[in-house]
Amino acid sequence: MKDAVSIILVEPQNPINLGTVIRAMKNMGFEALSLVKPASMAFDKTQISAHHTEDFLDKIQIFDSLDDALSQCHESYGFSARKRAQTWASVEVGDAVTRMFGLAREHKKMALVFGREQTGLTNEELERCTFQVHIPTSEYASLNLAQAVLIAMYEIQRQAMGMQAENAVQMPAIIDNYVPGSAPATLDQQRRLVQAIADALVTLGYYKSDAPNAAVHRVQNILTRAQLHEDEVHLLMGMCREVENYAKLLKRGIEPTQFRPKNSLLN
Ligand code: SAH
Numbered sequence: 001m002k003d004a005v006s007i008i009l010v011e012p013q014n015p016i017n018l019g020t021v022i023r024a025m026k027n028m029g030f031e032a033l034s035l036v037k038p039a040s041m042a043f044d045k046t047q048i049s050a051h052h053t054e055d056f057l058d059k060i061q062i063f064d065s066l067d068d069a070l071s072q073c074h075e076s077y078g079f080s081a082r083k084r085a086q087t088w089a090s091v092e093v094g095d096a097v098t099r100m101f102g103l104a105r106e107h108k109k110m111a112l113v114f115g116r117e118q119t120g121l122t123n124e125e126l127e128r129c130t131f132q133v134h135i136p137t138s139e140y141a142s143l144n145l146a147q148a149v150l151i152a153m154y155e156i157q158r159q160a161m162g163m164q165a166e167n168a169v170q171m172p173a174i175i176d177n178y179v180p181g182s183a184p185a186t187l188d189q190q191r192r193l194v195q196a197i198a199d200a201l202v203t204l205g206y207y208k209s210d211a212p213n214a215a216v217h218r219v220q221n222i223l224t225r226a227q228l229h230e231d232e233v234h235l236l237m238g239m240c241r242e243v244e245n246y247a248k249l250l251k252r253g254i255e256p257t258q259f260r261p262k263n264s265l266l267n
Contacts, residue, residue, distance in 0.1 A: 001160055004104040006032035007149060008069050008076075008113045010125060013039045017117060020146035022056065023048045028153035034061040034069045034111075066113070066125050071188040074108035075100075075224070078121055078129030079148055081141040087214035089221045090132045097155045099131075108184055112152050117145050127217070128191065130224050182230035189233045194220050196240035203247045 007030060012018050018038070025033060026048070033056075035041075041062075063069040070076050077096050091099070100110050113129055115121035120142075126132055135143060135151050143151070185193075198216050207213055226232075249256050260266055 001101060001104045001156065002029050002031075004108065005030065005100065005110050005112060005156065006034055006073070007153075008034045008036060008066070008111050009038070009145070009149075010036045010066055010113065010121060011039065011116045012145065013117050014145075015040060015042055017145045019048050021149050022053065024146055024150040024153060026053070026056065028150070028157050030153055031056065031059060032061075033059070034063060036063050036066050036069050038062065066128055067188070067191070070111055070113075070128060071186060072109060073111040073187045074184050075103060075130040076111045076113055076128060076187055077131050077133045078113045078115075078126045079133050079135070079152065080115065080121055080126060081134075081137075081143065081148075082120065083134060087217040087221075088126065088132050089130065089217075089224065090134060093133055093135045093152055093155050094159075096131060096133045097152075097159050100156070101159060106184065111187075112149075114145055114149055127220075128187075130187070130190075130220075180229040180231075185228045185230050185233045189230060190220075190223060190228065193223065193228075193233050193237055193240075196237050200240040200243040203244055 007021070007025065009018070009021065012021075012035060018035075022033065025031070041060075061069070077100075079093075083090065103110060112133075113121065113125070115125070121129075133152075134141075135148060137143065194216060197219055201207065201215070206215075228236075246256060
């Protein structure tokens with residue numbers, strides 16, 4: 001399970017926090033740390049024990065964008081002290097971790113994403129996350145960055161020590177005769193699909209104004225529940241592309257020939 005999880009810190013500013021996160025990762029047995037635009041790599045070495053850190057430090061990955069850091073993952077969990085509107089898929093850390101155990105059994109990769117010390121994650125960054133995760137606290141919800149990372153990893157450690165069996169959340173039902181023809185879709189592929197759907201909706205004139213609209217969040221949630229595989233993403237992306245092509249042909253005054261396949265679902 002721990003191999004399936006990477007920790008991503010977005011624009012960490014404080015070298016003491018970075019050192020404390022590294023120490024906590026060693027304590028909890030996690031190895032994959034990615035940093036998105038860190039203020040500096042000069043973390044405070046006094047925060048980490050001197051032993052066996054070289055290997056760890058060599059493996060830290062640095063990225064220019066959160067999208068790049070996430071591209072090979074299948075689900076991302078954006079940790080946030082603030083609760084957001086209902087359409088954001090939001091879970092508490094214990095339930096998030098229980099879900100992760102289910103995904104790890106399917107050989108999926110998960111990223112835990114943590115925000116800046118001062119301002120947390122932006123809405124745009126949280127939109128890149130499959131779920132928003134909240135750690136329950138008193139009314140003063142804003143934890144120190146390294147403490148939030150430690151709690152998330154501790155929850156994984158705790159459930160790994162035997163609680164996952166009785167807590168196991170039912171994974172979405174798999175349709176009996178569906179045999180995946182390809183690998184589970186990565187976050188990058190899922191994001192492109194949501195983008196393609198959003199673009200198709202714009203083309204269709206679905207939106208009646210440019211005011212913020214929750215429809216795409218809801219579509220994203222539906223797709224998350226569907227646990228799509230690559231071939232399914234390609235199928236849906238192809239459909240979205242056809243919407244764009246249709247609109248282009250109409251603009252040129254061409255109405256494409258339409259067929260209705262003989263299929264009981266299309267009557
Ligand atoms: N002032 C910021 C908090 C930043 S704390 C804000 O209001 O968003 C740095 C990071 O620690 C956050 O971006 C988040 O990833 C994590 N964090 C802090 N408190 C948390 C909580 N109660 N639940 C989940 N994540 C938390």
